[in-house]
Amino acid sequence: MSFLTVFQRGIAMFKPLQIAPSILSADFMHLADDIALMERAGAALVHVDVMDGHFVPNLTMGVPIIRQLRKATDLPLDVHLMIENPLRQLDWFLQAGCHVVTVHAETLYGAELDQAVDRIVEAGCLPALALRPRTPVEVLAPVIGRLHMVLVMSVEPGFSGQRYHEGSELKVAAVARMARAVGNHDLLIEVDGGIGPATVGLVAAAGADVMVCGSAFFDAADPARALAEVRERGDAARLAALQGQEGPQGFSGPKGGAACR
DSSP, X not given: OOHHHHHHHOGGGOOOOEEEEBGGGSOGGGHHHHHHHHHHHTOXXXXXXXXXXXXXXXXXXXXXXXXXXXXXXXXXXXXXXXXXXXXXXXXXXXXXTOXXXXXXXXXXXXXXXXXXXXXXXXXTOEEEEEEOTTSOGGGGXXXXXXXXXXXXXXXXXXXXXXXXXXXXXXXXXXXXXXXXXXXXXXXXXXXXXXXXXXXXXXXXXXXXXXXXXXXXXXXXXXHHHHHHHHHHXXXXXXXXXXXXXXXXXXOOSOOOOOOOX
C-alpha cells in the first residue's frame, strides 16, 4: 500500500516502508548467501541495477543473473534498467522473471512511453518509470495514471557511494501530488541514492514508499539492524507527516547527513 493510499484513508491503514537492498553492492562470489541475508533481514524486494555502458558509463549485470536470482529467492525482483534502448531489449528482461520493471523516462520519446508501459503490463510485470535528478516530473504526465511505481533518483545513476542530492524530497512530493491529481493513489514512489538514517526521513515524509540501499546494507556490521534503522526512521517521519496532515505535499525530518550508498 502506498503512502498516498494511507494519506487518503488515515493512519489506521499505515504500512511500513519497503526496503530494497541493491545487489550491486553484494558479494557476487557469495550472492546466494547475500540474498538469504536480505530475506532474513526483512527486505521487501531485491533491487537489480542493470547498466549497459551507454546510458550510464558502467556495465553491470543482465538477463542471466536475473534468471538465476528468480530461482534463488521468492522476493520480488525490482529491476532498474539503465539502458539506452529499452524497447529493443525489454522482452529479454520481461521473460527472465522480473516483478517490477523500471525504464528511464529519458530514453523514451512520445508514444514510446505508452509502448513501454503496454509491453511491461502485457508480460504480467509491474511498470515503473525512473527520473534522473535533472529530469522534470512533468515527463510522467502521459502515463503516471497507469504506473505501479516511480523511481526518483536522488543521485546521478551509474555510480554507487554518492551523496544524497539535496532537494530530492521536493521531487518526491511533486510526484505524489501528480499521482493524486490523476487518482493513482496506489502509486509507489521509490528513492535511490544516498538514502540512510540521516536522509530517509526527508523522502519518507514527502511521500516515498520504497528505499533502495546498497552499501548501507551489505557493508554494515549488522545488515539486519541497518535495514531496521532506515525503516524505523522513515516510518517515524511518515507518521509525523500524517499526524500533522502535511502528507505528500510537505515533508519533515533531519536535513543533511552522509550518504549510505
